[in-house]
Amino acid sequence: MANSQALLSPFSFPQLPSPSRNHFQIHCTFGKFGNFLDLKPESKPQPLKLDLPLFHPYSDRSRFDVVVVGAGPAGLRLAEQLGGFGIKVCCVDPSPLSPWPNNYGVWVDEFEALGFQDCFHKTWPMASVYLSEQKVKYLDRPYAQVSRRKLKMKLMEECVTKGVKFHKAKVWEIKHQEFESSVSCNDGCEIKAHLVIDASGFASKFTEYSNSRPRNCGFQIAHGILAEVEHHPFDLNKMVLMDWRDTHLGNEPYLRQDNKKSPTFLYAMPFDSNLIFLEETSLVGRPALPYTEVKKRMAARLRHLGIKVKRILEEEKCVIPMGGALPEMPQAVVAAGGVAGMVNPASGYAVVGGMAAAPRVARVAAEGLGGGGRMIRGKALQGRVWEGVWPMEKRNVREFYCFGMESLVRLDLDGLRRFFDAFFDLEPYYWEGFLSSRLSLWELGMLGLSLYGHASLMSKVDILTNCPLPLLKMMANLTLQALR
Numbered sequence: 001m002a003n004s005q006a007l008l009s010p011f012s013f014p015q016l017p018s019p020s021r022n023h024f025q026i027h028c029t030f031g032k033f034g035n036f037l038d039l040k041p042e043s044k045p046q047p048l049k050l051d052l053p054l055f056h057p058y059s060d061r062s063r064f065d066v067v068v069v070g071a072g073p074a075g076l077r078l079a080e081q082l083g084g085f086g087i088k089v090c091c092v093d094p095s096p097l098s099p100w101p102n103n104y105g106v107w108v109d110e111f112e113a114l115g116f117q118d119c120f121h122k123t124w125p126m127a128s129v130y131l132s133e134q135k136v137k138y139l140d141r142p143y144a145q146v147s148r149r150k151l152k153m154k155l156m157e158e159c160v161t162k163g164v165k166f167h168k169a170k171v172w173e174i175k176h177q178e179f180e181s182s183v184s185c186n187d188g189c190e191i192k193a194h195l196v197i198d199a200s201g202f203a204s205k206f207t208e209y210s211n212s213r214p215r216n217c218g219f220q221i222a223h224g225i226l227a228e229v230e231h232h233p234f235d236l237n238k239m240v241l242m243d244w245r246d247t248h249l250g251n252e253p254y255l256r257q258d259n260k261k262s263p264t265f266l267y268a269m270p271f272d273s274n275l276i277f278l279e280e281t282s283l284v285g286r287p288a289l290p291y292t293e294v295k296k297r298m299a300a301r302l303r304h305l306g307i308k309v310k311r312i313l314e315e316e317k318c319v320i321p322m323g324g325a326l327p328e329m330p331q332a333v334v335a336a337g338g339v340a341g342m343v344n345p346a347s348g349y350a351v352v353g354g355m356a357a358a359p360r361v362a363r364v365a366a367e368g369l370g371g372g373g374r375m376i377r378g379k380a381l382q383g384r385v386w387e388g389v390w391p392m393e394k395r396n397v398r399e400f401y402c403f404g405m406e407s408l409v410r411l412d413l414d415g416l417r418r419f420f421d422a423f424f425d426l427e428p429y430y431w432e433g434f435l436s437s438r439l440s441l442w443e444l445g446m447l448g449l450s451l452y453g454h455a456s457l458m459s460k461v462d463i464l465t466n467c468p469l470p471l472l473k474m475m476a477n478l479t480l481q482a483l484r
């Protein structure tokens with residue numbers, strides 16, 4: 001029987017104000033928040049210039065091996081990997097040549113490991129973590145801002161070389177029969193495929209999450225601007241991974257009190273003495289920290305740091321669901337990237353994880369579609385590819401990260417400062433591996449013990465007070481997974 005997937009989004013996103021004219025007018029309270037909130041982003045990103053092979057519904061046969069929904073980093077990487085196995089792929093996106101809106105920051109080594117060393121816009125040899133006015137840690141690990149243009153162009157060109165076709169439309173509905181699925185688009189076009197992969201991002205409505213288990217994710221919320229400023233106090237050789245200082249809230253008793261309970265930090269990428277990307281970030285909150293609160297804190301911080309914004313070139317509003325239950329597995333649509341829960345639940349990093357999984361998923365799909373000699377279809381194929389998306393070992397590792405997230409969400413400002421003080425004192429193998437999701441479950445267990453060993457007395461108290469419940473939950477989930 002055909003079943004239809006035109007559902008509501010699995011995530012209930014916190015409401016963000018839309019970046020409309022009205023929004024900026026509402027915040028025209030000069031002097032109170034600092035005037036950067038009244039400025040409008042000026043940059044008008046130009047589309048990529050590439051001759052895309054388009055799918056022609058009337059001349060092409062409208063049946064593909066795989067339809068990939070979404071031309072974000074995860075969708076394009078998967079499409080080109082599938083194409084590399086000789087699989088007939090169509091990638092559907094309303095605007096495949098538009099630049100991606102998000103500003104991606106990554107560790108240089110993890111991006112190089114994916115073969116994207118030529119896709120950096122700017123790199124910094126070190127990163128800094130301000131724990132307080134008195135304490136700053138320097139991390140000897142290069143960090144980069146991704147050139148979204150170069151990365152998207154590279155992935156697009158790979159897709160074109162490997163025969164991927166594109167269809168410029170929004171997917172409206174996906175229906176499944178026993179051995180094939182059909183994808184209906186908002187231009188009336190229908191595309192048939194043996195397998196549909198949903199890579200349409202966190203707000204997707206095509207991938208189902210369990211109705212019986214609460215989703216229960218946390219949310220990372222951030223407000224970011226790429227700004228031209230009169231000057232700023234940051235060293236041009238170091239990006240600021242986290243600035244947890246709160247002296248800027250000294251004259252704001254209400255903001256300061258809330259920040260102690262639900263803290264935010266500054267993430268900053270200084271490009272030159274007058275150009276800087278600044279982002280006030282709530283690492284993880286449940287419920288999500290109100291967005292207006294994040295902006296007020298950011299205004300107070302910039303005022304305190306003496307940063308006068310002259311122009312805003314780009315603005316980003318960030319909402320990333322972290323942790324919580326994974327999608328129902330298996331189901332007729334296979335998910336990839338953000339919608340598949342491929343987000344580091346403890347840090348919010350996602351772009352590398354989604355792209356790193358693509359070769360594994362493509363290989364499993366190619367085997368199922370016939371490349372391995374035995375062709376499978378329908379539920380057998382979907383189940384096999386879901387195993388490629390979330391193999392047991394990765395699911396187990398994710399449980400540990402969810403444990404990390406559940407512990408972080410319980411910490412106040414002082415608790416987080418103590419936590420990161422101990423965390424960045426670990427052997428680089430452990431903290432780097434943790435942030436790049438490359439440790440095994442065993443190594444994560446060792447990291448947990450080592451973290452406890454490095455923790456101050458107060459931090460040990462934090463751990464003993466906040467961690468037992470999440471730890472029990474993790475153990476229960478690991479046991480359930482082992483029994484399945």
Ligand SMILES: Cc1cc2nc3c(=O)[nH]c(=O)nc-3n(C[C@H](O)[C@H](O)[C@H](O)COP(=O)(O)OP(=O)(O)OC[C@H]3O[C@@H](n4cnc5c(N)ncnc54)[C@H](O)[C@@H]3O)c2cc1C
Binds near residue numbers: 103169170317
């Ligand atoms: C503001 C912001 C900043 C971030 N910064 C970082 C960072 O610094 N580092 C990091 O690792 N992660 C970061 N993340 C997380 C990261 O952006 C996402 O996890 C990543 O973009 C997910 O990639 P994706 O390909 O799964 O989805 P997306 O990038 O969301 O791409 C989805 C694509 O699907 C298309 N689409 C949507 N609906 C449909 C439809 N119905 N039909 C067809 N196409 C559709 C969209 O147009 C889009 O092109 C950030 C997220 C945000 C929101």
